[in-house]
Amino acid sequence: MIKLEGGNLERGLGREGRDSREDPEGHVLSEEEIERIIERYSKRFKELEKHTSKVQDALEELERDETSENLDKPKIVDSKQNLEHALEHYPELRLLRRFDGQLQEVGSYFEGDMEREMPSLVREVEQKEKRRIYEQVHGGPPEVEIESMDDVDRLLEKYPQEREEENFPDRYRHVEIYLEIRKDETRSQRELAEIHDVSQGRISKIQAGIEPTLVAHLRSHEEDRTIDKWCHAELNEELLERTARTTRTSECFSIEDSREHTDYAIDPIRRIESSEVGDAFKELNLESCSIEDLGSIVKKMCHELVETDARIVYLDLSELDTERVGRLTDILQENREEIEESAREQLGLKRTDRSVRIGIVDERVYTWNPDMTPNDMLNAWSDQYFYFNRSDHARLVIEVREKLQLEGSDYDRMQHLNELIRQVVSSDSTNQIRPRIKKSESARMMGDVLHLSCDMLGVSPRSLEDEIEKVTGKNGHGGILNPRLLRGDELEILRARLGAAVNSDCWLGEDGRLQYQESSLDRIGIVEHQFQQLGDISFELVQNDANESLRAWLPRPMGNAFIYWGFTFGDKPMQNERLSELIREGSLESGIAYLEDLISEEGSFEPYAGFRWSRTIVLVAGSNDTKYRLEPKFNQDEIEFLKGMEDVRRDTDRGHIFIPISKIAQLESDIAEKISSVVERNRSKLIDDEAALAQRVGIGMHIYPEYITIYEETGRISLKWVAKAKGKDDAIRWGLLAPPNDPRKCKKVQKWLAERPDEVERIRAQLQKEGLM
Numbered sequence: 024m025i026k027l028e029g030g031n032l033e034r035g036l037g038r039e040g041r042d043s044r045e046d047p048e049g050h051v052l053s054e055e056e057i058e059r060i061i062e063r064y065s066k067r068f069k070e071l072e073k074h075t076s077k078v079q080d081a082l083e084e085l086e087r088d089e090t091s092e093n094l095d096k097p098k099i100v101d102s103k104q105n106l107e108h109a110l111e112h113y114p115e116l117r118l119l120r121r122f123d124g125q126l127q128e129v130g131s132y133f134e135g136d137m138e139r140e141m142p143s144l145v146r147e148v149e150q151k152e153k154r155r156i157y158e159q160v161h162g163g164p165p166e167v168e169i170e171s172m173d174d175v176d177r178l179l180e181k182y183p184q185e186r187e188e189e190n191f192p193d194r195y196r197h198v199e200i201y202l203e204i205r206k207d208e209t210r211s212q213r214e215l216a217e218i219h220d221v222s223q224g225r226i227s228k229i230q231a232g233i234e235p236t237l238v239a240h241l242r243s244h245e246e247d248r249t250i251d252k253w254c255h256a257e258l259n260e261e262l263l264e265r266t267a268r269t270t271r272t273s274e275c276f277s278i279e280d281s282r283e284h285t286d287y288a289i290d291p292i293r294r295i296e297s298s299e300v301g302d303a304f305k306e307l308n309l310e311s312c313s314i315e316d317l318g319s320i321v322k323k324m325c326h327e328l329v330e331t332d333a334r335i336v337y338l339d340l341s342e343l344d345t346e347r348v349g350r351l352t353d354i355l356q357e358n359r360e361e362i363e364e365s366a367r368e369q370l371g372l373k374r375t376d377r378s379v380r381i382g383i384v385d386e387r388v389y390t391w392n393p394d395m396t397p398n399d400m401l402n403a404w405s406d407q408y409f410y411f412n413r414s415d416h417a418r419l420v421i422e423v424r425e426k427l428q429l430e431g432s433d434y435d436r437m438q439h440l441n442e443l444i445r446q447v448v449s450s451d452s453t454n455q456i457r458p459r460i461k462k463s464e465s466a467r468m469m470g471d472v473l474h475l476s477c478d479m480l481g482v483s484p485r486s487l488e489d490e491i492e493k494v495t496g497k498n499g500h501g502g503i504l505n506p507r508l509l510r511g512d513e514l515e516i517l518r519a520r521l522g523a524a525v526n527s528d529c530w531l532g533e534d535g536r537l538q539y540q541e542s543s544l545d546r547i548g549i550v551e552h553q554f555q556q557l558g559d560i561s562f563e564l565v566q567n568d569a570n571e572s573l574r575a576w577l578p579r580p581m582g583n584a585f586i587y588w589g590f591t592f593g594d595k596p597m598q599n600e601r602l603s604e605l606i607r608e609g610s611l612e613s614g615i616a617y618l619e620d621l622i623s624e625e626g627s628f629e630p631y632a633g634f635r636w637s638r639t640i641v642l643v644a645g646s647n648d649t650k651y652r653l654e655p656k657f658n659q660d661e662i663e664f665l666k667g668m669e670d671v672r673r674d675t676d677r678g679h680i681f682i683p684i685s686k687i688a689q690l691e692s693d694i695a696e697k698i699s700s701v702v703e704r705n706r707s708k709l710i711d712d713e714a715a716l717a718q719r720v721g722i723g724m725h726i727y728p729e730y731i732t733i734y735e736e737t738g739r740i741s742l743k744w745v746a747k748a749k750g751k752d753d754a755i756r757w758g759l760l761a762p763p764n765d766p767r768k769c770k771k772v773q774k775w776l777a778e779r780p781d782e783v784e785r786i787r788a789q790l791q792k793e794g795l796m
Contacts, residue, residue: 098258099152100145103133109148114417118458123432157250165249167242172199178241185240194237201235290333291481292426300324300338309350314358318365321381324390325370334478335391348386355383382446384439391447393474397605398515400508401484403584405470410492413459416466420456423476448472465499484508494580503558503578517556519606519613523620524550525585531592537582540567540574546765596741597651599640602712614716615761621713623765630775633754635747638710645738656701664694665733678735684728702728707744714746720795722756723749755786760795
């Protein structure tokens with residue numbers, strides 16, 4: 024590269040090395056004249072530099088022309104056998120509609136007509152193999168510097184076809200914006216969007232490092248050119264052997280390996296051979312059959328599932344005449360949900376979300392009986408999206424497609440699979456399985472589609488964990504990297520622990536937003552570790568200016584899972600809902616786990632008071648209630664009475680009044696009795712259910728209302744309920760069974776237990792006799 028050296032500049036101004044500002048005739052140059060001269064010569068040198076770059080490009084183009092005959096013939100994919108071998112690395116190509124036709128074209132090419140133009144499939148795979156080998160040798164793709172608009176303009180000179188693309192001026196402007204603001208950390212996204220007249224979404228993508236389309240295209244062109252040049256100079260048989268073409272394949276997952284590591288027994292999709300089921304469809308009177316009749320046949324198909332340990336079976340109807348199959352298809356598709364409900368009732372299954380699903384595609388009737396247990400993260404994320412490496416995704420899809428054992432082209436079989444997905448999973452076309460080829464395209468599956476795929480293959484979803492890159496909502500933003508699909512007792516206990524945090528120090532939005540707030544760094548570390556058992560989840564802590572606590576937002580798939588599990592979202596005190604049924608009716612182990620983390624999050628232990636925690640409910644919503652329309656539990660006279668009570672604590676700065684329930688009980692008046700009656704009728708449902716968990720393992724509980732709080736600014740009135748272990752024996756029992764999952768609180772409990780060894784041993788013996796220890 025030509026640089027503007029100081030000596031050259033001096034020669035342009037006058038004598039070499041001259042330090043005077045005078046011209047040869049003695050004229051003194053002004054600052055403006057000097058700047059104009061510098062600018063003129065800078066432009067000349069830039070033009071020379073640009074010309075030199077063009078000459079270099081022309082020489083490279085000439086070099087490529089001289090070797091065009093060799094480059095037009097494949098050096099790697101030079102036989103049909105090598106093509107098949109190479110395609111193992113790029114299974115996503117097999118999902119394309121045009122693949123079957125491309126493969127036929129390849130056959131004649133390799134059978135002796137290699138003098139003609141290289142087929143598109145061979146050319147594409149050849150280029151992909153060149154890139155793969157280059158990256159294996161060099162540890163990555165070629166370095167292409169695109170740090171300024173000069174770099175962009177230089178590459179556009181090489182690849183002018185980009186200027187012919189639609190909306191080129193807009194694309195070029197987006198690059199200018201990208202280069203200008205990608206490192207600007209001084210302004211907010213809103214400010215940058217206003218300055219550059221673009222959406223905040225575009226600013227967000229830029230700050231996330233997502234390159235504009237034009238930059239990505241130019242980078243790809245330049246990388247391909249560099250790779251082609253390197254392959255022409257360096258690629259030989261020895262290098263091909265050394266790069267071991269099967270390396271990438273060996274790193275990809277194997278369905279057979281996945282099946283070996285399954286954590287529950289399941290058979291792949293099975294064809295029904297039972298003549299009884301086939302005869303039932305043949306003998307069915309299509310003019311007068313009822314929903315129950317069809318449900319009965321589906322019930323027979325479900326019995327086949329039980330006998331084979333499969334979760335999806337199909338019956339071939341090709342022996343029936345075309346008209347009958349068509350009529351049957353219409354009936355099943357028009358009444359699918361009713362037939363599924365009838366089959367579910369006849370099977371005596373619990374009413375879950377379509378736990379029996381039927382579909383009819385191309386003369387086949389399918390029945391799918393998915394395991395809908397909530398103790399499976401795949402079900403908790405059934406409407407979320409799982410992202411895969413493109414090749415791993417394609418291998419999974421191809422394996423599923425092969426399990427259908429259908430005649431016809433690959434594309435026809437893919438259409439069959441997508442129609443089945445449409446009927447038994449989702450009619451949303453975005454949930455269809457589609458090929459993903461470009462780097463910018465995401466290879467993903469909806470949770471329920473992944474569930475169906477695993478059941479067709481006979482593998483546990485958990486066995487595919489290593490291949491799943493992330494799980495997100497439909498927009499693909501954020502999410503959880505490397506999610507773990509826990510199942511069974513492991514998930515039930517973890518959910519109980521996290522549930523104690525969600526019910527205490529979390530705010531859960533109806534859209535899945537989940538915020539955790541806590542002041543203790545030790546406790547934050549424990550909860551963060553618990554969440555990380557479900558994937559790579561890190562807390563980005565932000566100081567809460569309102570108090571001394573720290574808060575962190577969790578990925579939305581996590582919040583959506585808790586909504587699926589029946590946890591209350593929105594304003595919990597306003598709604599006063601019960602503890603999730605999954606924890607109320609869960610195992611003893613999960614109930615004890617909830618108690619351990621409940622005291623860690625919301626409760627306390629003191630030697631004089633034992634274990635206690637509190638919950639608050641709202642009795643009067645006040646002016647801020649625009650959503651729940653809560654009916655006030657106190658009338659205006661009762662509210663004024665409470666506000667006028669003497670000898671109660673008042674926080675005048677914040678406008679809060681704290682009224683102990685014990686003071687109200689001491690008053691002898693009709694209005695005081697009415698207020699006490701309202702309090703007794705409005706118990707905290709959550710605290711009652713939590714106390715029941717303790718009572719379930721023999722811990723006596725005392726539950727009482729502690730005080731009413733009036734928020735004068737908004738008019739909101741809340742009631743605080745407290746639960747505590749009744750006596751010393753109950754506290755010892757709690758300390759032995761469910762010590763707090765918090766180092767500081769647990770240490771305090773252990774010290775208290777150590778001070779009364781005889782009583783502890785007596786309670787321990789009782790617990791052992793009851794089978795609880």
